[in-house]
Amino acid sequence: MSPMTLKARLLTAAAAAAIAVAAPIAAPSSVLAAGFALKEQSVSGQGTAYAGVTAGGNGDASAMFYNPATMGLISGNQIVQTASGVMVSAKVEDARATRATRLGGSSISGNSTPGDIAQDAVVPAGYFVYSVNDDLKLGLSANGPWGLVTNYGDNWIGRYHGIRSDLKTYNFTPTVSYRINPMFTVGGGVQIQYAKAKLSQASDFGASRLGRPGTLDVTSDVTGDDWGWGFTLGALIQPTTSTRVGLAYRSAVKHTLTGTVSFTGLPASLASALPTQGARADMTTPDIASIGLYQEITDRWAVMADVQWTNWSRFKELRVNVNNPALNSLTEENWKDTWYYALGTSYKVNDDLTLRGGVAFDKGAVDVETRTPRIPEQNRYWLSVGAGYRLTESLQVDAAYSHVFIPSTSVHLTDDLTGAEAGRGNLSANYKSSIDIIGLQARLSF
Template structure:
């Protein structure tokens, strides 16, 4: 078998594996907003410090900066799997109707327990070197997602019951080293998004004049394909010191599907038939800068700063075929910053140890925080290790604990505005996240 035939077969096989990578549903929010940072286990070991500059040393860095493919020699395939153990427990929840409706307590479950779901988030990468300067690659990721589920009978059901977003991102990428100092890269994001939103409405209050007499639950589902791009540059002014610059564009979606209703007596069911629905979703654009510096042949230090344009997310609007049923939730999110510092140490030529810390700023103030995404600032502490098993096989493992301060929501209903009739709702959340990652790298 010729070398070219072997490489083509490896390319085909690796591409097929990468395309099946994001098969598990992303779990509850793991970074600011509904971003999922868990796309590289070697990068996780330093809390993602230096990934924009290729500090993790493998093809998984291409998710953060496509120009880092220029660091890969030959052909490389990387497969990651991150196990996410999420706890988000609701405490001290209280809900009452608007004062003009009597201000009575809304009946239901005030202690829904853990609203998050554990999950495994995989990612796959493939890089093929056409020559020393020109590389092509393919990545498959789930970069955005969340799941929160309170159960149908919780006291805040008029604000939301279940929120479920999944994305699947496929990015063909190319990089080119224009001189020994500068490498440029870019890729096209091909993104599939799917969402489900569940919520109850107080049909008794709005139609029967008897608050709490009858609840109707609505389920909105929709999906869409969208596209965007990634751009990056890798600058190495001196050997062992690299600066990475990267930009990941927004991706616009119009999620199209339908809305269905449950809970109505048979005689009233014709009032709310299943009908078409849609909602706009735009994933935010991201700009980042990373630094990697080798102090000596054993020690390296690294840093990353990332800006995410969450201010795009001003509202959650669901448009229904019957306009009277359309809904709007005001969000008013803010742009966020992620700061990470990390280090790595080569114990031997085969074993590398890593560590890192990070601060991930929350994207929404308490005035607009909703039970769908009760997010807050996050503090990362990560450790990891990489081991060269053979000349071709390298494995990585990492563990992170994400500390989350106590979070609260405080929503007021005065029967005006888009959320009229949903009731007053307050609750506290006690949350934490543990992440265990494994990664395998094959090089040829």
């Protein structure tokens, strides 16, 4: 085999590996919320499974993440800081991987029991509201609304479909609200969002290009980051002193992740055939529309509800552009829009102590036909409890606990050596997942 022929084959193998550049969009563990959303932006809201947050039912500045008009409920100035400890279990069971039938159908060696692929995390959020007067409020929030990490380990049998995935976002939103009259308040803000992604996977170069399965793996590591912007809009309607209805919209944020793709695992004599090079991929976080209701039954007891729609169908495909145009690639995804339904209640034991509870259903964004080991998600069922206690006239602390039940799910992928997935092998795996979330929050009013 001539050196040029070998180089051409290496570059072709790189195309399969480089396709992962765009995958950080879907890479993080999707067991927290549909797709790769992080709902953990308010501990007082978590106590009711986020029921009523669009209508300000949680009673503090953290509601502005869900609806900027809820700042109109704040008297004076307020600072809220939250921290949510997210303990995720996503275990792989009965994983099996073989090469394509046309390559002999042999078993792919490696670890079939990678254990817990998810990574626990602490999700912080911060809020500040300044009252210019009783009607006009200014605010600023800092959040991480999208992300998480999965890691199967370098030697797992599905490594050709993905090894490690990491997406982090940092969102800063200056916000304003104005009370038009006692019944109507409107609000809006500008999202300024930074996204950073890193992903790795292996390519079975030996099987697909040299005719010797398993003799040479090429691992790709891709990174990229970008700043993007969007907006939020909201309205709060108060037909009576005991009833509130909230409407909100959080726009999509478009990113062009720019970074590099690098390759390891090649003999030193061949490493120059795949130099580190620039790569670019478009990523759009979805837009969200929601409606919330808060209803006081008595002066101590309130019930609330929220319905949220997320436009995950924006994620139809992954397009990757690499400095070498021969490595550009496309993968179809075809995600579906999702709905989140929540019901909750709160009860004031006395002027200082408030108890909360809630349940929710969160629809998954991926059907079995499009489920991959990077996105082994499923529908989720939330059960939450929480409490708020006023320590002083100006300081309140809140705590919440949620358990998220996730039905068992599976991945079944078939490799017929066609399309972008060619050469990655057949893969079957079952998943058992669950989540526990413990949140703490401090609220300072002045």
